Each structure stands twice: as C-alpha cells, then as structure tokens.
Amino acid sequence: EVHLLESGGGLVQPGGSLRLSCAASGFTFSNLPMSWVRQAPGKVPECVSTISKGGDNTDYIDSVKGRFTISRDNSKNTLYLQMNSLRAEDTAVYYCAKGGHLDNWGQGTLVTVSS
C-alpha cells in the first residue's frame, strides 16, 4: 500500500523559510517522478512543483520560482521542498503526491505564513 507522510509544516513569519519532507513507502520511489501540491483554505489545489525520478529535471509554477526548491533522496525514499522568502499567500496545506499525474496524495502538512 502506498504511504506518503509529510512533515515540516508550521507557523513562520513572512520572509522566513521552511523545509518540508515527505517519507514514501509502498512503491519503488526511485522509479517515479514526485510532486508537491498545495491547497489554500477553501481553494482549489495547485501543483507547485514536480521532480523527475532521478532528480535532474524539475518544474515550478511561476509564483514560487526562485523561492522554492524541490529535491529528493532516493536512498532514503524521501522528497523535500525547501521554501524560502515565504509570503502570506503561500499559506496552505502542502501535499506530497506520487507521480507526475498525482496518483496518490499524502495527508498534508499545514504551512502558515503570518506575523
């Protein structure tokens, strides 16, 4: 059974940083691309970033380019999202998702950007 467990969320001031992690199990992590999706309260989900299975190709939505970095450690079956220069509009639940087509989603971790 696929299991995705996000961690690292919390309350951070505008301009601050957070690093999210996603521990994956139940599938061959190194064989698949992975994605981060966020959902602001009451809003539509938004796929923020995706990374290829080897980690050499990444994509970002325009609003996070230059501030967020996706990475992965295939030896640890773990996906990361480094978030810098956080803004109020980054407040959301962040989900880790299996594959480039969001096959499975984790339970999410809440990121709140507020002073």
Added chain:
Amino acid sequence: DVVMTQSPLSLPVTLGQPASISCRSNQSLIHSYGGTYLNWIQQRPGQSPRRLIYQISNRDSGVPDRFSGSGSGTDFTLKISRVEAEDVAVYYCMQATHWPLTFGQGTKVEIK
C-alpha cells in the same frame, strides 16, 4: 496555463439517483505521446484529495464502478450512476498533459 472549467459548481442529488459533472479545457489535452491526461479528483470533507479516475476513464484501485469517466479532446464528463452518502465531496477535474498541472474550480456534490 490551461484553464479547466467545470459545471455545475453545486450539485444537489437524491440518494440513489445519478449525477453528472462536466469539465472543459481551453486547449486539447491530447499529449504528444498520444495519451490524454485528464484526471478526476475527489475530496471528501476534511480529507486529502484522492484520484478517482485517470486518463479520462480508468478507475483507480478501490474506486467503485458507479463512477465512470468519458470524453475526449477538450470535453469530459464524470458520472456517478447511483449516488451514495459517501459520495458527498468536492470533485475536481485536473489536466496533467501540460505544465503547470491545472484543476477545475470544483463541483460540490451534496445530498438533497
């Protein structure tokens, strides 16, 4: 970005009756590889989203066969043959053909 437009946005349904949600994209979702990457996502109240259907009409593991997807090109439909109480949720169509992936506005299915 590809714009996904769903209708209706609210869908009150009687238990045991069918329901249908429409989704339209402003660009073709046929990928250069030949597939059409149109998914349907279900989000029950207070839960994480879950993919129900991928590539227009393929049900994910564990999805009841009362859910079906159809369509092609830019027009797609999700149907529930007989709505059950556990189907109360927001349903999103989502395209994964073009980056960035984009979602429809969501359709809230509720019981009359």
